[in-house]
Amino acid sequence: MADAQAGRSASKMNDDLMKIYPPLYMIGRKIPCWRCETSMPVIAILAPKIDDTEDQVGVLTGIENLPENILRFIQSRVPTFKLKYSKMAGKKYFANTCPKCGVIYGDFFLHGEPDSPFFPENEDAARLLYMKEIPLTEPVEVSAGLGFGLGEIIYSNAKRI
Numbered sequence: 001m002a003d004a005q006a007g008r009s010a011s012k013m014n015d016d017l018m019k020i021y022p023p024l025y026m027i028g029r030k031i032p033c034w035r036c037e038t039s040m041p042v043i044a045i046l047a048p049k050i051d052d053t054e055d056q057v058g059v060l061t062g063i064e065n066l067p068e069n070i071l072r073f074i075q076s077r078v079p080t081f082k083l084k085y086s087k088m089a090g091k092k093y094f095a096n097t098c099p100k101c102g103v104i105y106g107d108f109f110l111h112g113e114p115d116s117p118f119f120p121e122n123e124d125a126a127r128l129l130y131m132k133e134i135p136l137t138e139p140v141e142v143s144a145g146l147g148f149g150l151g152e153i154i155y156s157n158a159k160r161i
């Protein structure tokens with residue numbers, strides 16, 4: 001297993017469209033809202049087949065646009081995942097929001113901090129996540145950032161539903 005920290009350094013910038021081939025997975029779990037402590041669902045998208053990435057499993061972050069069918073699939077399950085302006089990121093992206101107080105749980109805190117939900121430090125932490133395939137028959141283009149290195153441990157350990 002590649003070192004998680006090292007994996008984070010291999011990330012792409014946000015400014016171009018990525019071509020992603022099926023399958024694509026929604027991953028997630030519930031965590032307490034950082035502000036009001038309500039249990040809130042947080043999700044991310046895991047992509048094992050992305051153009052020009054040599055078959056590394058990537059986790060999308062700071063997603064700026066998503067094809068309608070993918071968005072509909074996700075929002076029918078987790079309607080609190082929505083396009084929001086983030087002061088910290090200085091842009092709009094699809095963010096996880098609290099169903100009670102509406103605050104954004106920013107991608108940086110969900111993906112970028114060791115031991116955060118999408119930064120599992122070991123297999124047990126990765127097992128806390130579920131993983132559900134998003135039905136997709138054609139490749140799609142998505143504008144987002146990409147983290148590598150943790151995708152593999154999530155892909156191998158998340159609970160498939």
Ligand SMILES: [Zn+2]
Pocket residue numbers: 033034035036037038098099100101102103
């Ligand atoms: Zn809240």
